[in-house]
Amino acid sequence: MANDDPSLADRMMDGSATAAQEGLERLIGRLEHLVVGQRGLLERLIVALLAGGHVLIEGVPGLAKTRAVRTLARALDLPFRRIQFTPDLLPADLTGTQIYRPATGTFDVRPGPIVTSVLLADEINRAPAKVQSALLEAMQEGQITVGDETIVLPETFWVLATQNPIEHEGTYPLPEAQLDRFLMKLVVSYPDRAAELAMLELPDVAEASHVESWSGDEPALFSPAQVLAFRKRTESVRVAPAIKEYVVDLVRATRDPAAYGLGLAPLLELGASPRATIALIRAARAHAFLSCRDYVTPHDVKTLARDIMRHRILVSYEADAEGLSSDDILGRILDHIPVP
CATH class of the missing domain: 1.10.8.80 (Magnesium chelatase subunit I, C-Terminal domain)
Incomplete structure (x- = not known):
């Protein structure tokens, strides 16, 4: 996708502080078209993106956690995959599996949805420990192992996990070792009254198709290469x-x-x-x-x-x-x- 203002990204990579602020405001403004009343969440997601760290987002259902992650990935033109974590999920459902080819007598690796740039692990605390262990290698090492083959994940690999508070039925606390791999844990609260009223002005806010049509109409603000350049600049x-x-x-x-x-x-x-x-x-x-x-x-x-x-x-x-x-x-x- 083309950048809707190529000069903005160029000025940011050249070190312009004003352009950096302009880029942030434009990106947040883009996201706020669909994620109303959660500016603090959006700003911290961008901080984590620049710092290259994974994020755990906690909040009750219906607070636009999933929507925020999806729209951010599309605004940055980063490949995006979503996995709904459930109690019966298996590690192979994340990492992929080996497929036997009778004609050659060999096994071919079919990578799972974890091989992407932005991975949304939705309701991560609903999956058992063995699934969390499969995700841990990807978060820590930037690679996964399927059979005897190691697959290196993209440099822009970024895990954004959502979870419901642990007191809700059917959830499990995450292992301490895995929690430590998340750069941030963000707690999302209810929007204020004005923001909740503003949500009613959005067309079909509950429909995923609206997200697709919106992202198709709007070009990405930055490319994956520019995202990596911003990370380098941040260092x-x-x-x-x-x-x-x-x-x-x-x-x-x-x-x-x-x-x-x-x-x-x-x-x-x-x-x-x-x-x-x-x-x-x-x-x-x-x-x-x-x-x-x-x-x-x-x-x-x-x-x-x-x-x-x-x-x-x-x-x-x-x-x-x-x-x-x-x-x-x-x-x-x-x-x-x-x-x-």
Whole structure:
């Protein structure tokens, strides 16, 4: 698909901060035609895209989680596949299988839907652990194994998984090892009253065919090659030593809160891993890039800290008894750790 403003993408790759902001606003504006009242979700999806990290999106049904992922993939001209996770799903349903050819006496590999650029794992917490293990190799290694053959996934491979809150019937908590592979966990809430009214003005908002017709009428804003170029550009955003120390202190405070003068030890069963430190820096760089800056500020870090760490810490039974969530505990840490 052709870019509807080729000069915009060129200016972004040349390092124009104004063009970066213009591109973000145009992309979000495009998405908001179909995803109303979820601007925060859309912005964070783009941050994760630039940082090259997978995203877990949690919310009750009907909050446009699937629609947001589908429309973003089409706006970026990235190949897209959707898998509905169910309790009877098998690993081969994701990765593919071997087909026996009697004429030659050999097996041919038929790749599964996981071989794509944007994979939407819908209701990921409805599938059993063996399916999650099959997805884990792809998320961690960027490749899958079918029989004795290894298939390298596209460089733009990106997993966006949706899940319903675990208290809903028929769902299972994801393994901690897999949760740690997601750059962000985004919690989607109900839209406000004005946004819900605006949804009623959209034609056939519930029909998938409307998404198809909309994407066919509108050319993609950026090509896959340009997406990779933006990621490369994001890596050059500067992070001052004081910001790095701030990020390390935030993450370490979840593991040893007493060392930072926080009485949160009884509320935390497990703190965030060093992967959270790396993820927070990556995401902060992307957020700064989209904010027309070539350097990270404490605001970038604080804006994304909950999204990066809420799924990487495990609260204790005592915290549950007090009605405290991981976001509540992270809020206390953010309020306590001095900002550079």
